[in-house]
Amino acid sequence: MRKNFGVKPxxxxxxxxxxxxxxxxxxPDVMNAAWGGISENNELTMCLSAGxxxxxxxxxxxxxxxxxxxxxxxxxxxxxxIVSGNKVxxxxxxxxxxxxxxxxxDAPLIAELPIAVxxxxxxxxxxxxxxxxEIVNVSVDESVLDEEGRVDVAKAAPITFDPFNNAxxxxxxxxxxxxSDGAALx
Amino acid sequence: MRKNFGVKPxxxxxxxxxxxxxxxxxxPDVMNAAWGGISENNELTMCLSAGxxxxxxxxxxxxxxxxxxxxxxxxxxxxxxIVSGNKVxxxxxxxxxxxxxxxxxDAPLIAELPIAVxxxxxxxxxxxxxxxxEIVNVSVDESVLDEEGRVDVAKAAPITFDPFNNAxxxxxxxxxxxxSDGAALx
Numbered sequence: 001m002r003k004n005f006g007v008k009p010x011x012x013x014x015x016x017x018x019x020x021x022x023x024x025x026x027x028p029d030v031m032n033a034a035w036g037g038i039s040e041n042n043e044l045t046m047c048l049s050a051g052x053x054x055x056x057x058x059x060x061x062x063x064x065x066x067x068x069x070x071x072x073x074x075x076x077x078x079x080x081x082i083v084s085g086n087k088v089x090x091x092x093x094x095x096x097x098x099x100x101x102x103x104x105x106d107a108p109l110i111a112e113l114p115i116a117v118x119x120x121x122x123x124x125x126x127x128x129x130x131x132x133x134e135i136v137n138v139s140v141d142e143s144v145l146d147e148e149g150r151v152d153v154a155k156a157a158p159i160t161f162d163p164f165n166n167a168x169x170x171x172x173x174x175x176x177x178x179x180s181d182g183a184a185l186x
Numbered sequence: 187m188r189k190n191f192g193v194k195p196x197x198x199x200x201x202x203x204x205x206x207x208x209x210x211x212x213x214p215d216v217m218n219a220a221w222g223g224i225s226e227n228n229e230l231t232m233c234l235s236a237g238x239x240x241x242x243x244x245x246x247x248x249x250x251x252x253x254x255x256x257x258x259x260x261x262x263x264x265x266x267x268i269v270s271g272n273k274v275x276x277x278x279x280x281x282x283x284x285x286x287x288x289x290x291x292d293a294p295l296i297a298e299l300p301i302a303v304x305x306x307x308x309x310x311x312x313x314x315x316x317x318x319x320e321i322v323n324v325s326v327d328e329s330v331l332d333e334e335g336r337v338d339v340a341k342a343a344p345i346t347f348d349p350f351n352n353a354x355x356x357x358x359x360x361x362x363x364x365x366s367d368g369a370a371l372x
Contacts, residue, residue: 005324009224011303012254012344013199037223038195039233047225068198071361079368138191151350158198159361164337172358175257175345182265
């Protein structure tokens with residue numbers, strides 16, 4: 001038997017994106033968003049309503065970064081999702097984050113979060129809330145790489161948003177190889 | 187020190203969406219997609235190129251379902267990502283899946299996968315590959331619910347796509363409460 005939950009924005013997994021930008025005075029800002037993901041090989045799309053300080057910043061600077069929230073910083077990552085940059089201009093610092101200017105775009109990387117995507121703004125549609133960024137670099141701190149230079153998921157411990165339970169769930173163990181395991185059924 | 191990976195579609199987590207549809211002759215089809223997610227409270231958006239059998243089906247039937255791939259069916263879920271429905275019309279059955287007609291839309295649910303979102307087609311743009319669906323129901327098999335009727339993530343064991351390592355990673359343990367833990371920093 002299946003249970004019907006009705007019209008809900010419920011999928012697994014959902015990201016916990018930390019979207020960082022500079023204000024016009026250079027103050028770094030960051031928000032938390034679960035509605036977004038890759039939309040092309042060099043493109044990331046998110047749904048952000050126009051009232052966010054982050055959206056105003058991105059429209060002015062034409063750039064942003066998206067860091068992956070991680071298990072080590074759950075409290076800080078949740079904090080930036082429940083406090084508005086319009087009311088708490090120093091929320092980035094209050095979260096305990098430190099900004100490092102991206103080499104590629106006019107936006108801050110978050111020193112504490114090891115995996116980030118750096119983007120130039122392509123478009124924003126206030127009606128649909130859709131913001132599209134061109135990925136110009138993916139930046140990973142060496143502390144979460146394995147000996148072969150690949151991301152070690154256990155070290156990075158990215159977290160995901162569970163909309164059914166309003167919980168943060170970290171990635172667990174590897175259960176298969178993509179583009180490979182399924183060949184057994186061919 | 188940070189390492190630059192360049193222009194890559196790399197984020198965590200990425201979904202493993204099993205997009206199911208009926209062909210015009212009623213044959214169920216399913217494909218695997220990592221580029222998509224929630225885009226509004228009642229809306230799911232995915233990037234699907236026009237050549238897919240799934241896209242042709244959805245444009246004809248105006249409906250689809252998205253099931254969450256899970257750890258118990260990794261091989262089947264990978265298989266449907268490496269074989270085209272244009273060449274293997276019975277790939278849904280070959281994967282070992284059984285179709286159950288959705289009560290809400292003209293598309294199949296996958297009996298073996300416990301969590302699914304049922305959608306009506308809103309729009310498809312071949313140029314941007316963007317397909318938008320209106321969520322009309324979220325359907326969850328009772329076998330993965332806890333005593334309070336909520337999804338038990340350990341039972342459901344949804345998997346995620348790891349683009350850095352071409353791997354499937356299942357969701358692990360809960361590490362925090364959303365819209366709550368961050369209040370400690372206020």
